[in-house]
Amino acid sequence: MTSARRMAIPMVELAKATARLPDAQAGETFRYCPGCGLGIVQSALARALYRLEIDLSTVVTVGGSGCYGIMGEYFQSNHIHGSHGRAPAVGVGLKLANPKLTVITIQGDGDALAIGASHFIHAARRNVDITVLICNNFGYANTGGQYGPSTPLGGVTETSPAGCFEYPFDACQLAIGAGATFVARSTSYHAIHMTNMLERAIRHKGFSVVEVLQHCHVLYGKRNGMPEATQWLTLFKENSVRAGAPGGAEARRAEPGKWEIGVLHQEEKPEFVEMYFATAAKLAGNR
Amino acid sequence: MSNKHAQSRRVLLLGNEACAEGAIAAGVRFYAGYPITPATEIFERFAYRLPALGGVCVQMEDECGSMHALLGAAAAGQRVATATSGPGFNLVQEGIASLASAELPAVIINVQRIGPSTGSIHGAQMDVMQAQWGFNGNHQTIALAPSSVSECFWTTVRAVELAETLRMPVLVMSEMHVGLMRQAVELPDYDEVRIEGRPRPTCAPSDYRTYLCKRLEDVPPLADIGSGYRNVFQVTTHGSETAGGGGMVWDYKEADWHLRHLAAKVLHRRHEIEWVEPFATEDAEVVIVAYGSCVSAALAAMKAARQDGRRVGVLKLVSLWPFPEDAVRRHAAKAELVLVPELNLGQMVREVERVLGPSGIPVHPINRVDSYYMWPDDILGVLNAMAGR
Numbered sequence: 130m131t132s133a134r135r136m137a138i139p140m141v142e143l144a145k146a147t148a149r150l151p152d153a154q155a156g157e158t159f160r161y162c163p164g165c166g167l168g169i170v171q172s173a174l175a176r177a178l179y180r181l182e183i184d185l186s187t188v189v190t191v192g193g194s195g196c197y198g199i200m201g202e203y204f205q206s207n208h209i210h211g212s213h214g215r216a217p218a219v220g221v222g223l224k225l226a227n228p229k230l231t232v233i234t235i236q237g238d239g240d241a242l243a244i245g246a247s248h249f250i251h252a253a254r255r256n257v258d259i260t261v262l263i264c265n266n267f268g269y270a271n272t273g274g275q276y277g278p279s280t281p282l283g284g285v286t287e288t289s290p291a292g293c294f295e296y297p298f299d300a301c302q303l304a305i306g307a308g309a310t311f312v313a314r315s316t317s318y319h320a321i322h323m324t325n326m327l328e329r330a331i332r333h334k335g336f337s338v339v340e341v342l343q344h345c346h347v348l349y350g351k352r353n354g355m356p357e358a359t360q361w362l363t364l365f366k367e368n369s370v371r372a373g374a375p376g377g378a379e380a381r382r383a384e385p386g387k388w389e390i391g392v393l394h395q396e397e398k399p400e401f402v403e404m405y406f407a408t409a410a411k412l413a414g415n416r
Numbered sequence: 417m418s419n420k421h422a423q424s425r426r427v428l429l430l431g432n433e434a435c436a437e438g439a440i441a442a443g444v445r446f447y448a449g450y451p452i453t454p455a456t457e458i459f460e461r462f463a464y465r466l467p468a469l470g471g472v473c474v475q476m477e478d479e480c481g482s483m484h485a486l487l488g489a490a491a492a493g494q495r496v497a498t499a500t501s502g503p504g505f506n507l508v509q510e511g512i513a514s515l516a517s518a519e520l521p522a523v524i525i526n527v528q529r530i531g532p533s534t535g536s537i538h539g540a541q542m543d544v545m546q547a548q549w550g551f552n553g554n555h556q557t558i559a560l561a562p563s564s565v566s567e568c569f570w571t572t573v574r575a576v577e578l579a580e581t582l583r584m585p586v587l588v589m590s591e592m593h594v595g596l597m598r599q600a601v602e603l604p605d606y607d608e609v610r611i612e613g614r615p616r617p618t619c620a621p622s623d624y625r626t627y628l629c630k631r632l633e634d635v636p637p638l639a640d641i642g643s644g645y646r647n648v649f650q651v652t653t654h655g656s657e658t659a660g661g662g663g664m665v666w667d668y669k670e671a672d673w674h675l676r677h678l679a680a681k682v683l684h685r686r687h688e689i690e691w692v693e694p695f696a697t698e699d700a701e702v703v704i705v706a707y708g709s710c711v712s713a714a715l716a717a718m719k720a721a722r723q724d725g726r727r728v729g730v731l732k733l734v735s736l737w738p739f740p741e742d743a744v745r746r747h748a749a750k751a752e753l754v755l756v757p758e759l760n761l762g763q764m765v766r767e768v769e770r771v772l773g774p775s776g777i778p779v780h781p782i783n784r785v786d787s788y789y790m791w792p793d794d795i796l797g798v799l800n801a802m803a804g805r
Contacts, residue, residue, distance in 0.1 A: 186621075186644050191488070202648055207641045209491060210650040212514045215484035218476060222488025222496075225472045226446060227642050230492065248484070251477040405474070409467030 135180050147175040149205050160199050164358035166317035166343035170264055171200050173320055177327035188231045191216040195237035195271045197264045214245020217252035220259040228402045232259040238279035239269050242298045253307035253336050257401040260330045260337045263300050266345035274348035285352045304338040305394045311337035312394040317344050318365035335400050425603050431568040432595040435525050436461035438572030439497045441606040445471030446494035448485035450478055453537045454592040455527035458499035479504045483511020490520040491649055493640030499525035503534055505543050512585045513551035518649040521579035525588040527595040538787030539592035541708055541759040547587050548737045554675050556682040559587040559737040563711035565599035577611035582681055583635050593709035593789055614638045621645045627656050632677045633684035690743055691734035697747040700729030703754050705768055707733040710757045716792035741771040757782040757790045
C-alpha cells in the first residue's frame with residue numbers, strides 16, 4: 130500500500146522527485162497551450178509514478194507526434210520521442226529486450242487509434258506488459274485541429290467544416306475487444322481519479338490502457354462552442370458515469386453524450402514476455 | 417588455446433541462412449520480422465536459432481512494427497536485425513529514418529526483388545538507390561552488397577559492427593539471386609568473430625547526455641536504457657547538448673548540427689567503410705564495375721575477354737553507400753571504357769558517371785530487368801559492340 134505521505138505530496142516536492150522541468154533561464158517553457166488538459170495528465174502521471182516508488186531509471190515513456198509527444202521529456206525517467214503511432218511496437222521491443230523496464234506509451238487518439246491502430250491492437254492481443262495512456266482530445270491538435278477517429282459525429286474541425294460524418298472509435302471497447310487485460314477511462318476533470326487509474330494500470334501485469342478524455346478548448350473547443358477550458362471540465366464532470374456505480378449506471382451510460390469512467394475491464398492472463406521466454410526455454414531444451 | 421581452423425566448419429548454406437548466421441556470429445540476439453518472399457529464410461533461421469541462445473525472435477504486425485520493435489530493443493541494449501524484401505523495404509523506410517535520427521544501431525537486410533510495389537518475387541537490384549534515398553530527410557546511409565553466400569555472412573558481420581560503432585541503421589542489400597543461392601562456405605568459430613560494439617560513456621550518469629559529443633564526426637557514447645544513465649532518444653531534430661538533456665528548445669543551430677552530424681560521422685570514416693575488390697584492373701583498358709549477383713557474370717566475361725587477348729578488369733563493389741568513389745577513380749584511372757552491369761534500368765551507374773564524368777572516361781550501362789541473372793554474354797556482347805567487333 131502506498132503511504133499516506135506519498136499520497137499527499139505537495140506539487141513542489143513531487144516535481145523535485147519526478148520531473149525535469151523546463152529551464153526558464155535557458156529559454157525553455159512548457160509547450161502546452163495555456164489551460165491545456167495535458168498539464169493535468171502530466172501531473173497525474175507524475176503522482177502515479179511517485180506513489181509506485183519505482184526507480185525512474187528503469188521507467189521509459191514512449192511518445193509519438195502530437196501535443197503529448199513532448200510530455201515524457203518533462204520526467205526524470207527515460208524517454209523515446211518516436212514516430213507517430215509506433216509507440217506500442219517500441220514497447221514490445223523494450224520489454225522483450227529488458228523485461229525489468231516499466232514502459233508507458235503516451236499517445237494521442239489519432240496516434241493510437243488511426244496511424245498506430247494496428248500496433249495498439251496487436252500489443253493488446255499479445256497482452257504485453259506495457260501501459261498505454263491515450264490522451265483523447267477528439268481530433269488532431271498539433272497540426273491545427275483536424276478530425277480523427279475519435280471525433281464525435283457532427284464535430285466541426287478544419288477538415289470537417291460541415292461537421293464530422295464518421296462514426297468514432299470507442300478506444301476502451303477497442304482495447305477490450307483486442308485483448309487488453311486492464312482498461313480504464315478518466316477525464317481531465319477527474320485528476321485524482323485519473324491518478325488512481327494510472328497507478329493501477331502501471332501496477333497491472335499485462336497490457337493496460339488508460340483513456341483520458343482531455344479537453345482541447347483552443348482548437349476543438351473553439352470550433353464547437355466551448356472555447357473555455359472550464360466549460361470542458363464542467364462537461365466532463367456532469368456527463369461522466371462511474372463504472373459499476375449503484376443506481377443504474379448501466380442505464381445512464383446508455384444516454385447519448387454520457388460516458389463511463391473507471392475500470393471498465395480487468396482480468397489476469399499470462400503475459401507476452403513471460404510466455405515468450407517460457408516457450409523459448411522449451412525450444413532450447415529440446416535441442 | 418583456440419585454434420581458428422580447428423573450430424571452423426564447412427557447411428552448405430543458403431545466402432539467406434548465411435546472413436542470419438553472420439548476424440548471430442556478430443552478437444545479434446534480437447530479431448523482429450514479418451514474413452516476405454524471398455527473405456523469409458532469414459526470419460526462419462533466427463526463429464530456430466535465437467531462443468536457444470537466450471535471444472528473442474518475434475513476428476510483428478507489419479514491417480513498420482518490426483522496425484520500431486528493433487528501435488526499442490536497441491535502446492535497451494540489444495544488437496538487433498531484421499530482413500525484408502520489395503514492398504517490405506518500402507515499409508521499413510520510416511523505421512530506418514527513425515533509427516538514423518535517434519542514432520540507434522540496427523541491421524536491415526533487404527533481399528531485393530522486382531518492383532515497383534508487389535512486383536514479383538524474382539531477383540533484381542532495383543532498390544540500391546532507395547537504400548540511400550528512400551526515406552525522408554538527409555542522412556548518409558551505409559549499405560553493403562554481398563555477391564556470394566560467404567559474403568552474405570561477412571557483410572552481415574560487418575554491418576553489425578558498423579551499426580554498433582556508428583550508432584545507426586546499416587543495410588545489407590542482398591538479392592533473391594544471392595539469398596537463395598546455395599554454396600559451401602567455411603564458417604569461423606563464432607567466438608573468434610570479435611567486433612567492436614557501441615561506444616560507451618565513461619562519465620558519471622549525471623553528466624551523460626544521449627547525443628553529447630564534441631565534433632560533428634564524433635559518435636556520442638551510448639548507454640542502455642535501464643543501466644542507470646538517463647536517455648532521451650529523439651526521432652525529432654535535436655542538438656548535441658541541449659536536446660540530449662531533454663530537448664525542449666528548438667533552434668536553427670541544433671537543426672544544422674543534427675543534419676551535418678548524421679552525414680559527418682559516416683563520411684569521416686568513408687575509407688574504413690569502403691569495401692571493394694579489384695580483379696586485374698592494373699592494366700585494364702575496360703573496367704567492369706559490378707556488385708551483387710552481377711559480379712560472377714563480370715568475372716566470367718573478364719576471363720573470356722582476357723583469353724581473347726583483351727585487357728579487361730573487374731572492380732567488385734561490396735560497399736555501395738557511401739559510394740566508394742575514390743576506389744572507382746583509382747581503379748578506372750587507365751580505363752578507356754567502364755561498363756556497369758545491373759539488374760535494374762541504371763541506378764549505381766549514375767554514381768559511376770558522377771565520379772568519372774570529369775575524367776571523360778565513357779561509362780556504359782548494361783541492364784537486365786527480366787528477372788534473370790546477368791549473363792557473361794550480356795557483358796561480352798556490349799564489350800564486342802563497343803570495341804567495334
